[in-house]
Amino acid sequence: MENVTTLRETRNSGIHINWHRLLPWVIPVVLIILWQVAVTAGWLDSQLIPSPLSVLEDGVTLWQTGELEKNVSISLFRATVGFAIGGSLGFVLGLMNGLSKVARGLTDTTIQMFRNIPHLSLIPLVIILLGIGESAKISLVCVGVLFPIYINTYSGIRGIDPELMEMGRAYGLNRRQLFSKIVFPGALPTILVGVRYALGVMWTTLIVAETISSNSGIGYMASNAQEFMDMDTVLLCIVIYALLGKLSDIIAKTLESLCLEWQEKGGANQ
């Protein structure tokens, strides 16, 4: 919420208001205003659904006690490490299975079986195998992000136009050149969609992971608050997740626009 207002302010202080840039924030801002009005007017029981202002106050208090920064940074640490490990694994597996028939035959079925296991059901197993420390939480995030990246890398590579490959061969490109000039650039848009999706999954898996004997993290903060009907903190955590989700998305989008500039410049897809 803080971000919303600051964004508006900086943009309003510019020479002219760029309506297109404000447009995405209209619904969130309206929703928050409606929420505040509904609580102030007494349509919602403020015991059950506290107002945005009291949620903000709760955030400030938790910030002052140091709890908020501690939990957010710990969650970010777990998410990042989990994403890095799981993402690389997914990418390598996707690459392997996209390029090699043997690897595909060997591992694809197994991966597809693992993919649909609900993360929640893995928790007892994870506790037994990895204990209750950081590695348990990080490995759950790994499992979460592995599959979207795997599937998108795999299908990105499989989806390369065979005619393009043939043209490459006709030009006398060797295997390595084929990969770096045609396969990888062609698969990149799909891979980046996978990255974007995985960044979302990363946060959702983390909430689940942070309920395993945790005494830190946003997921812990939320489930703990819920246990004691501390609705301010519950809603604060939801807002934090929303903001972190948006932040991840902005990063993924920027990455996309940087990597795929050739498309806009009238490259292969035009």
Next chain:
Amino acid sequence: MKRKLTITAFLLALTAWLAVAVYGYFQTDVATTSLTKVVVGYQKADPVDISRQRGELVKKMKAKGYKVVFKEFQDGAALMTALKSGSIDYARLGDTPPVVNQAAGMDLVYVGAGASKENGTGVLVKKGGNINSLADLKGKRIAYAKGKVDAWVTWDPYTATAQVNQNAKLLITAKGLAKNRDFVVATRKYAKENTTVTKLFLQYLGEDMTWANSHKSEVSTMLSKTLHLSKKITNLTVKRRSFAFSAVTSAIVKEQQTIADVFYQEGIIKKQINVGKALLQ
């Protein structure tokens, strides 16, 4: 030009992200030490938590060459899984998980028992409603969440929260029905090999409980901070209970045996058990 700006912004954001993540890493408790590690699993606001926050137990154990690490759990089931897998050495549980797990074949031993909490456990009903005795409950829905059901069976601090915040009154307490004690359990293997640790841990935990009895307002402040509950609620909780921790007596074994027998009759556990066997002898 614009591309350069985007790249710079992107890298800056990425660096900030990583910096916060690294900071987060140092916030986690991955401390290493040369002392013998003793890992204790607890649940929020239980006797072990009070001891943890007071800090005396850790100091005293350190003086004896043990590093006590506390791990918080959300429920007894997760604690039990962790205990079985050896992730924790001692677990602070309520009265039913040890019974259920002993029946499931786990080789656990009761290491210590807390004081009775019968005054904070009971049946709650809505204040001003038409339920005034247990007999009135016949045919009503039990459990409780804002007017959806008629009665709720729970324990402190939930009982006190409902009394203070949710316009509930305590219809009847567990007095004479169930003691609802806290227990510390360990696997038989660990308990056998670490009798000294158990002895010290229990002694210091007991000392902290004696302290808690004579410092109830400090304990109330402590609980109010950990649970994010108002002092009014925690005062009520603390006022109606006493703190203690000691070895398991034969009377306590009998109480647990009663729970086990009732559970067996009701089909909650599938095997008849002898609670006396879950002691280190």
